[in-house]
Amino acid sequence: MRIGLLGTGPWARMAHAPALGGHEGLDFAGVWGRRPEAAKELADLYGTRAYDDVDALFADVDAVAVALPPAVQAPLAVRAARAGCHLLLDKPLAATVEDGRAVVEAVEASGVASVVFFTARFQSEPETWIAEQAGAQSWFTGRAEWLGSVFTDDSPFADSPWRQEKGALWDVGPHALSVLLPVLGDVRRVAAAAHGPRDTVHLVLDHAGGASSTLTLSLTAPPAAAGVTVELRGETGVTLLPESSEEVLTAFSRAADALLDAARTGRPHPCDARFGLRVTEILAAAEGMLDAG
Incomplete structure (x- = not known):
């Protein structure tokens, strides 16, 4: 090709x-x-x-x-x-x-x-975990913390105009949604959205599978506090998204x-364009709530 x-x-x-x-x-x-x-x-x-x-x-x-x-x-x-x-x-x-x-x-x-x-979705350990958890179908809550330090560390993306304008919601929010949606189901509604420090945002989502999830997203976390955590809790217990060893x-x-x-x-x-559109729709709904206060 x-x-x-x-x-x-x-x-x-x-x-x-x-x-x-x-x-x-x-x-x-x-x-x-x-x-x-x-x-x-x-x-x-x-x-x-x-x-x-x-x-x-x-x-x-x-x-x-x-x-x-x-x-x-x-x-x-x-x-x-x-x-x-x-x-x-x-x-x-x-x-x-x-x-x-x-x-x-x-x-x-x-x-x-x-x-x-x-x-x-294209790293072997996380993708295997996502497939396994999607098959469980007994989740009660999900929690995703996607904290970057793009604007507070020596990052090649610190001068990115679109990231400065759109912030963590649009940059790392898609990553969090790409993990949660196949496991918990589509988002029926954005139940709450609030601003945190700097570009940090907090979301509460209601999923079609019956579970709710909370997201904390940031590009301005202190470098020592940066990192990714995705946790699921349900009838089978508690499980965490594994870190990937792949580049x-x-x-x-x-x-x-x-x-x-x-x-x-x-x-x-x-993860085709239609899935990308659904993620965009959820981000836009959250952004509308944030803009409305």
Whole structure:
């Protein structure tokens, strides 16, 4: 599968480009970026072509991987899908429900495959745990604490404008939802949403399976307090999401495997664009409650 990369920032350099360049099932065919000089620099590192015209890239490849802010990703994903390109997307799918819905409509109209990269869903230990807990179906409550220190530590993402604008809700909120939804069921409603320190937010969710969950999300936690905890309590006792021993590159390569499989078989992956849209809808509902106080 010939695949192109959209984006040249830190995430494209850390995860996308090395994973695409080293994947045996992919031909890393080109790079497009909003800064042509950065696209050329990244393309040269991997011996591929830099494109000035994104539509020309779409015409030359079978798929695209996108490492761009959500407000930029969504409209480009629509154009790529309409051009017949399979989509390997990042979370969140879009910055608005309307934009996310446009991606889903384009994907379904064109018949292309789509995978949204929610990291934990492509790491072997967490994914195995998620599948096991989803089969239990006896959960009473869930608790997710996804605390990052992006803005209080030496992070390559500290200068990210969209993260500064949208905060933890939209950056790490998708990760928490990607773990909780397959286990506890869809969210029937956002029961409560409140601001915490800095960009920290607290959510209470009512799930279709009958359980409730609480989420604490932050990008501004003190470095010593940063970390991830997901806890489930139910009839079978208490269980915690295991830490993964795998690097992001391995997880992203698995996401590429998933895209190849979905494109070959025509079977949607659980983390497809439609799932990405559902996550976007929940985030937008929570954001509306936060904005309303």
